[in-house]
Amino acid sequence: MELKEARQEFVQLWGNFGSQWGINKTMAQVHALLLTSEDALSTDDIMEHLAISRGGANMNLRELMVWNLVYKTSFPGDRKEFFVAEKDMWEVAKRITRERKRREIEPLMLHLNRLKNVEEKGVHADNFTGMVNDIERLVGRMDKASETLMKMEENAFFGAFLRLLK
Amino acid sequence: MELKEARQEFVQLWGNFGSQWGINKTMAQVHALLLTSEDALSTDDIMEHLAISRGGANMNLRELMVWNLVYKTSFPGDRKEFFVAEKDMWEVAKRITRERKRREIEPLMLHLNRLKNVEEKGVHADNFTGMVNDIERLVGRMDKASETLMKMEENAFFGAFLRLLK
DNA sequence: TAAAACTTTCAGTAAGTATTGAAAGTTTTG
DNA sequence: CAAAACTTTCAATACTTACTGAAAGTTTTA
Known part of the structure; x- marks a missing residue:
C-alpha cells in the first residue's frame, strides 16, 4: 500500500x-x-x-x-x-475528553440532579430517584476513570511524529 | 416537580x-x-x-x-x-460498552493495523505509521481502562430499582 | 383451518444535519 | 485610501438519517 x-x-x-x-x-x-x-x-x-x-x-x-x-x-x-x-495523541485525547465533558456530561449531570426534586413521597418516587442516582454514580465513576487515565502524564506517547516535529 | x-x-x-x-x-x-x-x-x-x-x-x-x-x-x-x-445500571453500562466495542472499536483497530503496511521507507512513512501506532496504543489503553472499570463486579449499584424489582 | 390478534418489513416521505457559494466583512498593501 | 487578498457568514440547498403506515407475515384461537 x-x-x-x-x-x-x-x-x-x-x-x-x-x-x-x-x-x-x-x-x-x-x-x-x-x-x-x-x-x-x-x-x-x-x-x-x-x-x-x-x-x-x-x-x-x-x-x-x-x-x-x-x-x-x-x-x-x-x-x-x-x-x-496537535500531534501528541495523548494531548489530543485529553482535549477531546475535556471538551465533551464540558459540553455534554456536565449539562447532563446538572439536569439529572434537578430531576431528583420530585414532590411525591413513596416507593414510585424512590424508584425513580434511585435510578437517577445510579446513573449519576455511574457517570461519576467513568469520569473519575477518564481523569485518572488522562493524568498519566508520563505516557508512552512519544511516537515518530512527536519526536520529529515538535 | x-x-x-x-x-x-x-x-x-x-x-x-x-x-x-x-x-x-x-x-x-x-x-x-x-x-x-x-x-x-x-x-x-x-x-x-x-x-x-x-x-x-x-x-x-x-x-x-x-x-x-x-x-x-x-x-x-x-x-x-x-x-x-435491564434495571441494573452497571449492567447497562457494561452491555453498551461491549456492543460499541464490537461494532466500532474493533473494526477501527483492524483497519488502522492494515494502514501500517505502507511500502515506502523513510521519514514520511515512519511519521505516518508512528501516528497510527500512537492511536492504536491510545485506544488500547482506553479499552483496558474501561475493561478494568467494568470488571469491578462488586459495585455500589444496588439502588432502589434494583432492590425492589429484581 | 379460517379468522382474529398481533408483529415485522420496507418503500415513500418527513425531519434533521451539513454543505455550498456568493456576498459581506476584514486586513493588508502600495 | 482604494484595490487586492483573504476570511467569515448565512440563506438556500443537498444529503443523510429516521419515521410512518399500510401490506405482508406470523401466531393464536375457536
Missing part, C-alpha cells in the same frame, strides 16, 4: 469513526488530514484534498480550533493563514 | 444525550421510558407515550434487544408482547 493511499484511507476512517460518535464527519476528516500532514496546510489545501467548499473548510477549521486540536500559523511573505494539528 | 413530569424530562434528556453520542434518539427515549417503568410495557404503550408509529416502536425495541438492554416478556391470557429494561 502506498503512503498516499494509506493517508486517504485514514482520512476516511477517522471521518467515519468520528461520525459514529456524534462528531461532524467533515470536521474529523479535516482533523485527520492535518494530523497526517507534516507541513501546515492552508484553507485552499484542505478544500482541494477533501473536495469541500471554502465555507465548509473555514467552519470546520474554526471549530477544530475551539476544540484546541488545531492551531493557526502563518509564514512571512504569505498573507494566507495556515493550520497545524 | 411531579414524578410524571420528571419522568418525561428524563426521557427527553436521555434521548438527547444518546443522540449526541451517535445513538438513535428515539431508541434512547424508548430505553429511558422502559428504565423508568416499573411494569412491562407493550408496543402500544410505547407508541402512545412517545407518540411514534408502530413500525418505529417495533424497530427500536428490537434494536434494544440486540443490545441486550431490553427483554421480552408476556403475561398469561394476553397475546401481546411486553418489554422490560
Whole structure:
C-alpha cells in the first residue's frame, strides 16, 4: 500500500469513526488530514484534498480550533493563514475528553440532579430517584476513570511524529 | 416537580444525550421510558407515550434487544408482547460498552493495523505509521481502562430499582 | 383451518444535519 | 485610501438519517 493511499484511507476512517460518535464527519476528516500532514496546510489545501467548499473548510477549521486540536500559523511573505494539528495523541485525547465533558456530561449531570426534586413521597418516587442516582454514580465513576487515565502524564506517547516535529 | 413530569424530562434528556453520542434518539427515549417503568410495557404503550408509529416502536425495541438492554416478556391470557429494561445500571453500562466495542472499536483497530503496511521507507512513512501506532496504543489503553472499570463486579449499584424489582 | 390478534418489513416521505457559494466583512498593501 | 487578498457568514440547498403506515407475515384461537 502506498503512503498516499494509506493517508486517504485514514482520512476516511477517522471521518467515519468520528461520525459514529456524534462528531461532524467533515470536521474529523479535516482533523485527520492535518494530523497526517507534516507541513501546515492552508484553507485552499484542505478544500482541494477533501473536495469541500471554502465555507465548509473555514467552519470546520474554526471549530477544530475551539476544540484546541488545531492551531493557526502563518509564514512571512504569505498573507494566507495556515493550520497545524496537535500531534501528541495523548494531548489530543485529553482535549477531546475535556471538551465533551464540558459540553455534554456536565449539562447532563446538572439536569439529572434537578430531576431528583420530585414532590411525591413513596416507593414510585424512590424508584425513580434511585435510578437517577445510579446513573449519576455511574457517570461519576467513568469520569473519575477518564481523569485518572488522562493524568498519566508520563505516557508512552512519544511516537515518530512527536519526536520529529515538535 | 411531579414524578410524571420528571419522568418525561428524563426521557427527553436521555434521548438527547444518546443522540449526541451517535445513538438513535428515539431508541434512547424508548430505553429511558422502559428504565423508568416499573411494569412491562407493550408496543402500544410505547407508541402512545412517545407518540411514534408502530413500525418505529417495533424497530427500536428490537434494536434494544440486540443490545441486550431490553427483554421480552408476556403475561398469561394476553397475546401481546411486553418489554422490560435491564434495571441494573452497571449492567447497562457494561452491555453498551461491549456492543460499541464490537461494532466500532474493533473494526477501527483492524483497519488502522492494515494502514501500517505502507511500502515506502523513510521519514514520511515512519511519521505516518508512528501516528497510527500512537492511536492504536491510545485506544488500547482506553479499552483496558474501561475493561478494568467494568470488571469491578462488586459495585455500589444496588439502588432502589434494583432492590425492589429484581 | 379460517379468522382474529398481533408483529415485522420496507418503500415513500418527513425531519434533521451539513454543505455550498456568493456576498459581506476584514486586513493588508502600495 | 482604494484595490487586492483573504476570511467569515448565512440563506438556500443537498444529503443523510429516521419515521410512518399500510401490506405482508406470523401466531393464536375457536
